[in-house]
Amino acid sequence: MTIAETSLATANPVASRKTRRPDWIGGLLAVLLGIVVVVPLIVVAIWAFAEVWRYPSLLPQEWGLRFWTATLSRPDVWTAMSLSIRLSLVVTALSALICLPAAYAFARMDFPAKNVLFLSFLASHAFPKFGLLVAIAGIFLNLGLISTFWGVVLIQLVGTLMMMIWIPVAAFQNVDRAMEEAARDAGAGPIRVFWSVSLPQAAPTIFAAVLLSFVGTFYETEGAWLIGAPEIRTMPVLMITYINNQIVVQYGAVLSVLLWIPSFVALMFTRRLVGSSSFAKGFGV
Amino acid sequence: MAQLTLKNLGKSFDGTDVIADLSLDVADGELVCLLGPSGSGKSTVLRMVGGFETPERGAILIDGEDVTEVPPEKRPTGMVFQSHALWSHMTVADNVAFGLKLRRLPKAEIRRKVTEALDLVGLGDFGNRRVWQLSGGQQQRVAIARALVLEPKILLLDEPFASLDQHLRERLREELRDIQRRLGITTLFVTHGQDEALALADRIVVLRGGEIEQAASPDRMYRAPETRFVAGFIGSMNFLACDMRGGRADHPLFPVAAVVPDGPVELAIRPEALTVSPGRSAGMSARVHRKTDYGTHLLLDIVLEDGARVKAMCPPSGAFEAGQEVRLTASQVALFRDEVKLAEVRTEAREVAHV
Structure with missing residues (x-):
């Protein structure tokens, strides 16, 4: 132990001196990628605060919050926002409720046609989505689900299934079986083992899947529009109507910036979570 | 305190017999080592006693009571795994307390028992640590405390020291022997290291191809091996x-x-x-x-x-x-x-x- 540590300590400075050489190609790629990703975001952000911005000026001639007050004073924006949040919460919660036990079953149990079933979760993403949605919309029309909250919940649920199955399956498969057996040995029944050992052990990865499906649902547009219109209008659907009705760039920009907030929060959460778990992994957990 | 009887056990995986027909009696307070090369079925026997595998034939009796069909959570056995299998999302004390909490013991009693168990393995001050803050030997000690705190009738150990280095292995082996003697707990210990078996066991059972080759005291096993396999395998x-x-x-x-x-x-x-x-x-x-x-x-x-x-x-x-x-x-x-x-x-x- 101590021998290994000292030899590591002496080996380290050499290794870091070797890797200190600047990697130009990597840097260039990072800068290029940064331009492609960041520049459009900056442009949109600037538009949200611009009142007059004419070609060829690099920056807006007039700055202001006029479009913010105009957007935020509209009641339909607030209804859409709260609807979107409610929808995403309900869909994510339902999805977790359905998918996590299923994912555990896929990871740990053996049953007939397991692989076929597992692949079928991919199937909904293997076809052009719009065609699938139209077909479902036809069915929903008969069921009276069109333009209802639960209709949109159902359609958005389909979209989250794959992520909420595939990622947690991998997470559960990584849980040491002996840990689960040790819990059985200590007197816990199968459900208790799932709740007290498997789930907490897989938690960081599962949390990431939950966040991804929350954000994904929040921005989901086609399903929400096709099934929800005209009564159920989520934020992205509202944005489309704005853009379709009048080409005022600022409305779209303001809404875009507003829509960034949940994904930004989610991203920060994930970063912290993944950061801490890999920290723990470094200690051999 | 407790007696373990294995009667004509049989188990196969994918059609091949892993255990053909195995019978064994472990007396009260006895420490029996199951010794054999990998694939000899020694772990399978242990896992059947713990309830993690179901035998296809035969019966497992603890104190004369048939537990063959009893799930692991209801068996009076405590298992220590090779990979220590501690729950890394809990503290050391929570790991030990888990089974006690399931039994709905009063809080004060849980605290007392956890302290006792951790003291027993020499980790009295480590209750608030995280599992990953402990060394390999300490982790395995916690695993032993976790198994013992529930006062099982039979203690099962599945190559618990295999991943530790030689010196630590020898020390833990002695500590385990002391604890086992003090508690007088009936113990089944699986190992592929003959030195471990010779040092620990009251009786060694050498397995080969799922059958008992010889069962005898370490002394007899070493000095009077009955088959050529045992003669070559031990020492x-x-x-x-x-x-x-x-x-x-x-x-x-x-x-x-x-x-x-x-x-x-x-x-x-x-x-x-x-x-x-x-x-x-x-x-x-x-x-x-x-x-x-x-x-x-x-x-x-x-x-x-x-x-x-x-x-x-x-x-x-x-x-x-x-x-x-x-x-x-x-x-x-x-x-x-x-x-x-x-x-x-x-x-x-x-x-x-x-x-």
């Missing part, structure tokens, strides 16, 4: 092939006499049963090929004239060099034919008289 053993003719082995160096039917046999001689002295043997020349100094003893690798290799142990004071010609005498020789022991010959008196 090191020299095997020399020769023929028996008229009650005498035709090996020029070891012409032992035994009442054995004529035919091929193997002479089995422990390295420490060989005495090496400078000089020339009568029947066959023997030369030192290599000398290894282990501090406590020398191990000589000796080549016989017919090409056979023999290992011999001698005191560190012995002055032998590679290439030197030596004389060999054996104090104890066992004779095996087709896996079965035919005879055991002590030749000391004769050899001494010979000199």
Whole structure:
């Protein structure tokens, strides 16, 4: 132990001196990628605060919050926002409720046609989505689900299934079986083992899947529009109507910036979570 | 306190028998080591006792009560896993307390029992630590405390020290033995290390291909192995092939006499049963090929004239060099034919008289 540590300590400075050489190609790629990703975001952000911005000026001639007050004073924006949040919460919660036990079953149990079933979760993403949605919309029309909250919940649920199955399956498969057996040995029944050992052990990865499906649902547009219109209008659907009705760039920009907030929060959460778990992994957990 | 009985156990995976027909009695307070090479089925036996595998045939009885169909959470067994299997999202104390909480004991009692258990394994001050803050040996101690705190009737250990280094393994082995003695808990210990089995066990059960090859005390297992497999598996053993003719082995160096039917046999001689002295043997020349100094003893690798290799142990004071010609005498020789022991010959008196 101590021998290994000292030899590591002496080996380290050499290794870091070797890797200190600047990697130009990597840097260039990072800068290029940064331009492609960041520049459009900056442009949109600037538009949200611009009142007059004419070609060829690099920056807006007039700055202001006029479009913010105009957007935020509209009641339909607030209804859409709260609807979107409610929808995403309900869909994510339902999805977790359905998918996590299923994912555990896929990871740990053996049953007939397991692989076929597992692949079928991919199937909904293997076809052009719009065609699938139209077909479902036809069915929903008969069921009276069109333009209802639960209709949109159902359609958005389909979209989250794959992520909420595939990622947690991998997470559960990584849980040491002996840990689960040790819990059985200590007197816990199968459900208790799932709740007290498997789930907490897989938690960081599962949390990431939950966040991804929350954000994904929040921005989901086609399903929400096709099934929800005209009564159920989520934020992205509202944005489309704005853009379709009048080409005022600022409305779209303001809404875009507003829509960034949940994904930004989610991203920060994930970063912290993944950061801490890999920290723990470094200690051999 | 508790007695474990395995009756005609049978288990197969994918159609091949892993355990054919195994019966074993473990007495109250006894520590039995299941020893065998990998694939011998020793872990399967342990996992069946713990309830993690279901035997296809036979029965498992604890204190006369049939637990064959009882799930692991309802069995009075406590298991320590090779990978320690501690729950890394809990503190050390929470790991130990988990089973007690499931039993809905009062909080104060849980705290008392957890402290007791951690004290028992010498980790009294480590309750608030995280699992990953402990060293490998400490983690395995916590796993032992976690299994013991529920006061199981049978303690099961599945190669618990396999991932630790030699020194730590020896220390934990002694600690475990002390704890087991103090609690008087019936224990089944699986290992593939014969030194571990010899050091720990009241009784060793050597498994091979899912069947019991021999069950005996460490002393008997080492000094009186009943099959060729056990003889070769426990400790090191020299095997020399020769023929028996008229009650005498035709090996020029070891012409032992035994009442054995004529035919091929193997002479089995422990390295420490060989005495090496400078000089020339009568029947066959023997030369030192290599000398290894282990501090406590020398191990000589000796080549016989017919090409056979023999290992011999001698005191560190012995002055032998590679290439030197030596004389060999054996104090104890066992004779095996087709896996079965035919005879055991002590030749000391004769050899001494010979000199």
